[in-house]
Amino acid sequence: MKAPVSPEQLAAGLKQYWSPRVIAELDDSYVKVAKVKGTLAWHAHDxxxxxxxxxRGRLRIEMEQATVELESGDAYVVPRGVRHNPVADEECLIMLIERKSTRHTGGVVTDKTRSLEEQIRPLGATKSG
Structure with missing residues (x-):
């Protein structure tokens, strides 16, 4: 990252739900933003x-043993190996920090699963956002 960025503005500009985009690299991790609405998928990152x-907004992270409700400004770490399902009843903007090896939906593949190549392409690289 060569200049300051606004994660909220970048997330707001995305066109597709559940399609995270890399906005920065931090050691062996990516910083990503996404616009989400509805349900992603039950999955885990082993x-x-x-x-x-x-x-911005509200996000519910369903897990087998508990459910966590997050509002604007809240953060939560889903530990490795924990099956979870992110859900946003209304449009929500999120930032994610994940190791570069993290697959979008773990070992589960759905129509919402995005490859790493899709996530790292420059913002505005396609009309679908």
Whole structure:
């Protein structure tokens, strides 16, 4: 990152839900933003923790043993190996910090799953955002 960025503004400019985009690199991690609405998918990341930070809106992270409700300004780390399902009843903007090895939906593949190549392409690289 060569200049300051606004994660909230970058997330707000995205066109597709559940399509995270890399906005920065931090050691062996990516900082990503996403616009989300509805349900992603039940999945786990066997070897990586995943930090969710709500930029705007509300996000519910369902897990087998508990459910966490996050509002703007809240952060939560889903520990490695924990099955979880992010849900946003209304449009929500989030920032994620994940190791570069983290696959979008773990070992689960759905129509919402995005490859790393899709996530690292420059913002504005396609009309779909």
């Amino acid at each position: 070897d990586e923790d995943e930090l969710f930070y709500v930029l």
